[in-house]
Amino acid sequence: MQVKNKDNFSSYNPILNFFFFVCAIGLGMFFMHPAFLVCSFVLSLLYYVTIEGLKGFKFFVLMVPLILLLALINPLFNTAGTHILFIYFGRAYTLEGLLYGVAIAFMFVSILNWFASYNAVMTSDKFIYIFGKFLPSISLVLTMILRLVPNFQRKASQIGTARMCIGKAGENTEKKEKIENGMTVLSGLATWALEGGIITADSMRSRGYGSGKRTNFAIYRFDSRDLVLLIVMIGLVAGICVCGFMGGAAVIYTPVLEITFNIYTIIGSVMYFCLLAIPSVINIMEEIIWRILRSRI
Amino acid sequence: MSNESLKKDNKSLCISLVVILILIPAAFAIGNYLGDRKMYITSVVIMFLSMVPFFANFESRKPQARELVIIAIMCALTVASRAALVWLPNFKPMGAIVMMTGMAFGPQAGFLTGSLGMLISNMIFGQGPWTPWQMFAYGLIGFGASFLYKVKILDEKKPLKCAVVGFVTMVAFVGIILDTCSVFTMAAYITKETIWTIYLFGLPVNITQGICVALTMFFLVKPIMEKLMRIKIKYGVLEI
Incomplete structure (x- = not known):
């Protein structure tokens, strides 16, 4: 785990991290009800800011034009709606269409926020830890690829430099020569990689790969706090699904705006808020505890 | 083909059949029932399911x-x-x-x-x-x-x-x-x-x-x- 980002949710078992993101992104794609959208948007932004600090705000500022663009363009494709704002080229630009566009834009940006946090939290070793148990061969392939990619990148630049040294390539050549040179480098890289691969494979075999059951080592534990949090998360997800199924999140934007508001909406959105707030709350609580402890020293 | 590898092959075949004949149509049906904004989720679920047979076969082949x-x-x-x-x-x-x-x-x-x-x-x-x-x-x-x-x-x-x-x-x-x-x-x-x-x-x-x-x-x-x-x-x- 990187110490750089003070993300405490990352210190929980990767299964919890992954489960959280699957739920956040999956449910985020699902709900179009304004209450749910606001929860998802605010909390995805809050979590990203707690991980990345100032960079999170910069990310959001970059997102603003995208929100505007998506919100304003979507109504152009849909003329359904009762409140006409203005007419262009004989087509109506409706209020309902605009609101729907805003909803889609917020949904899209929350999803991007969740993915940005995912990329910071779910490092490749966590991904392999989760899938390594029931996909041993695939996870071994993934591990090998992750090691080979930087290796190949280094080798490619070595080949390129060597070609430059012997005058086979230059920096200020024509595009055609650049392409041909790049292709030669790639071809040479492939030769080197395949030959090396056979040696690696033979070495693996002579060390007994495939002769027994594969074991795997991971640095992660499944503590009691992980179990408690997992049960809480599963409970919340189940509750949200029930509320959604009972019609708590039903909303119709066009032709007439109809936003459901009943007991299921309230329960559902509160549970949704609690679920999505888990990582941010963990981070903020940890920060507060740390401050208190430090002030006592 | 030895008996064990035959068994393994059967297992991956079973997984593939379950996925293709039951899970993918079920995903289609649920997606259809939920309405059009759920298209993304439905399509991603179907895509992952259609990748399952490849991975299952690769794994079971050792x-x-x-x-x-x-x-x-x-x-x-x-x-x-x-x-x-x-x-x-x-x-x-x-x-x-x-x-x-x-x-x-x-x-x-x-x-x-x-x-x-x-x-x-x-x-x-x-x-x-x-x-x-x-x-x-x-x-x-x-x-x-x-x-x-x-x-x-x-x-x-x-x-x-x-x-x-x-x-x-x-x-x-x-x-x-x-x-x-x-x-x-x-x-x-x-x-x-x-x-x-x-x-x-x-x-x-x-x-x-x-x-x-x-x-x-x-x-x-x-x-x-x-x-x-x-x-x-x-x-x-x-x-x-």
Whole structure:
């Protein structure tokens, strides 16, 4: 785990991290009800800011034009709606269409926020830890690829430099020569990689790969706090699904705006808020505890 | 075939049948029941389910070390190929290498190279809503290339023909799948107009990608296929 980002949710078992993101992104794609959208948007932004600090705000500022663009363009494709704002080229630009566009834009940006946090939290070793148990061969392939990619990148630049040294390539050549040179480098890289691969494979075999059951080592534990949090998360997800199924999140934007508001909406959105707030709350609580402890020293 | 491996084969066949006959139609039905804004979720679920048989088969076969390493190398080459072409920014030859893997090592290796290559590429450059779509699209071109090779539509002795096939695949297949992803995530209404607009906006990008793949195919299909075939014959790996 990187110490750089003070993300405490990352210190929980990767299964919890992954489960959280699957739920956040999956449910985020699902709900179009304004209450749910606001929860998802605010909390995805809050979590990203707690991980990345100032960079999170910069990310959001970059997102603003995208929100505007998506919100304003979507109504152009849909003329359904009762409140006409203005007419262009004989087509109506409706209020309902605009609101729907805003909803889609917020949904899209929350999803991007969740993915940005995912990329910071779910490092490749966590991904392999989760899938390594029931996909041993695939996870071994993934591990090998992750090691080979930087290796190949280094080798490619070595080949390129060597070609430059012997005058086979230059920096200020024509595009055609650049392409041909790049292709030669790639071809040479492939030769080197395949030959090396056979040696690696033979070495693996002579060390007994495939002769027994594969074991795997991971640095992660499944503590009691992980179990408690997992049960809480599963409970919340189940509750949200029930509320959604009972019609708590039903909303119709066009032709007439109809936003459901009943007991299921309230329960559902509160549970949704609690679920999505888990990582941010963990981070903020940890920060507060740390401050208190430090002030006592 | 020994008794145990027969049992393993049966297991992966069962998984595949359950997925194809029960889970995918169920996903279609639920998606249909939930309505049109749920298209993204439904399509991603179906895509992952359709990848399950490939992975299940690969796992249950207990692949040998040489097989694993060759697939890992082809994936890593796919991801790192951009580094070999640093002098040409935005030149992405990924599709061509995936197709060549499919041609040389068969449909399963092609599929795995395409989908795992995209998964790793996104681990490095950042995951997004597009990840499953890229895995699916590139997996399928690796898969399809092996069949096109068998019927001699793709032939390493005719680089120009390969280049044309590569271009068409990128523009008409991969490009369309990835643009459909944008339609499902960004458009409020799935209408003819939205679809056409997004496809039209995506067209220049797809054509650039197509040209990159076509050029790579044209220059590299002969030398790389020679190397892959040599590895295959000399060391007896991944024979179809």
